[in-house]
Amino acid sequence: MDRPSGTTPSPPPDDASGALAMTLHVVVAPVFGTNCTVVSAPSGDCVVVDPGAGTADDVAAHVASAGLVPRAVLATHGHVDHTWDAAALADRFDVPVVLHVADAYRLADPFGSLEHGSPTGDRGERSLVSGPLGAALAAAGARPGDYREPARVETFDLAAxxxxxxxWGDVVLHAVGAPGHTEGSTLYLVGEPGAGLVLSGDVLFTGSVGRTDLPGGDGAMMARTLRDVVGRLDPAWDVLPGHGPATTVARELATNPFLAG
Incomplete structure (x- = not known):
């Protein structure tokens, strides 16, 4: 769960595919500006990645108008701003919700898993759920009690x-373990060498990186992910973060203060 300071959600041009065999359609969630992406193959098979709160209807409308066949709902990690509408879409399309096994527990307890807790045993949900997250949900006409746990969940297990x-059908993505923001944070790579895109979730942003101060975050692990995973990505690839504007691997390697040098 993150949103880099000083940025405004601004995904790449809608339905832009460039040299990719896959086509991308981005829906920006009204809660925390999460970039929800529909990745579709020429055959019409598609997957939905990171369906934040308030994206389900727009995603369903795009799927219907484009004649797509959903095969799965994916999450780059288990924070609720990336999974709020996962159950609704999975039920509507009769598909599984898929994410790294290390983050699957968050689907059952999305708010408790965001709280460190206090010495008195109180999980301290007021600090976040009644604070910025609760306010963002309320502004979008939602409440924490409206969240639904997906009924059908499939997981994969990848080391850092x-x-x-x-x-999934004709949609092929490469998942790369990228822990640090959460235990199971994952990059999804779309395309081929020299002509690809990274769905980076809350690992990498334009000019910033994901926070590590929430439960499951690990600063040392994030540093290793940035060095050994992000640092070895193809510089020619584009990046669509979980929040905020698109960028490129080359630009972030050269200018991002958490990566440069």
Whole structure:
């Protein structure tokens, strides 16, 4: 769960594919500006990545108008601003919700898993759920009690830096373990060498990186992910973060203060 300071959600041009065989359609969630992406193959098979609160209807409308066939709902990690509408879309399309096994527990307890707790045993939900997250949900006409846990969840298990090809129908993505923001944070790579895009979730932003101060975050692990995973990505690739504007690997390697030098 993150939103880099000083940025305004601004995804790349809608339905832009460039040299990719896959087509991308981005819906920006009204809560925390999460970039929800529909990745579709020429055949019409598609997956939905990071459906934040308030994206379900727009995603469903795009799927219908484009004649797409959803195969799965994916999450780059388990924070609720990336999974709020996962159950609604999975039920509507009769598909599984898929994420790294280390983050699957967050789907059952999305708010408690965001709270460090206090010495008195109180999880301290007022600090976040009744604070910025609660306010953002309320502004979008939602409440924490409206959240639904997905009924059908599938997981994969990748070590940090490990790359695994995942296929749903004709949609093929490469998932790369990138822990640090959460235990199971994952990069999804779309395309081929020299002509690809990274769905970076809350690992990498334009000019910033994901926070590590929430439960499951690990600053040392994030540093290793940035060095050994992000630092070895193809510089030619584009990046669509979980929040904020698109960027490129080359630009971030050269200018991002958490990566440069």
């Amino acid at each position: 830096g490990e790359d695994g090809a995942l296929r």
